[in-house]
Amino acid sequence: MAEVWVLRLGHRPSRDKRVTTHVALAARALGARGIAVSTKDPELEKVVRSVVERFGGDFEIRTGVKWREFVGQFDGDVVHLTMYGIHIDDAIERIGSENVLVIVGAEKVPPEVYQMAKFNVAVGNQPHSEVAALAVFLDRLMKGGGLRKDFKGRLRILPCERGKKVVSDSE
Numbered sequence: 001m002a003e004v005w006v007l008r009l010g011h012r013p014s015r016d017k018r019v020t021t022h023v024a025l026a027a028r029a030l031g032a033r034g035i036a037v038s039t040k041d042p043e044l045e046k047v048v049r050s051v052v053e054r055f056g057g058d059f060e061i062r063t064g065v066k067w068r069e070f071v072g073q074f075d076g077d078v079v080h081l082t083m084y085g086i087h088i089d090d091a092i093e094r095i096g097s098e099n100v101l102v103i104v105g106a107e108k109v110p111p112e113v114y115q116m117a118k119f120n121v122a123v124g125n126q127p128h129s130e131v132a133a134l135a136v137f138l139d140r141l142m143k144g145g146g147l148r149k150d151f152k153g154r155l156r157i158l159p160c161e162r163g164k165k166v167v168s169d170s171e
Helices: 013-029 042-055 067-071 088-094 111-116 132-140
Strands: 003-009 035-036 060-063 077-087 098-103 118-124 154-159 166-168
Touching: 003 013, 003 067, 003 132, 013 035, 013 042, 013 132, 042 154, 067 098, 067 111, 067 118, 077 088, 077 111, 077 132, 088 118, 088 132, 098 132
Parallel strands: 003 035, 003 098, 035 060, 077 098, 077 118
Antiparallel strands: 154 166
């Protein structure tokens, strides 16, 4: 399975805090190795690291990343999720690298991102959430495997039809 990183471009902490947190948590839950965020945000780092500490996994978060360098130095396929790209069904089988960098924007993405990406991919050609686009893309890329990953966390949620069942390794 590929090692996947997500790059969040244009994060504005005062405005995008909740959505960027959801991008990071969706990336983690669906099998990504880590997220890099172009804007420094210690609070975002704290929240995501807290989830990893409690629920497990080896997910990394880095904020304040110089995105042009990050993309330029990435060894693998660079995929930009945009509603203007080619349909996911036409792209997913062509993404063949062991390493994949998925770029999702928070605000208008600089035009050079379209040029730097090997694939500009649309999860449908309609406006919708970057969280939804990332989730669908990662699920397809991982062929559903991200949803079955064992994070070996201190806290585990046990599936049940009704109610909530959370167990702790200290129980």
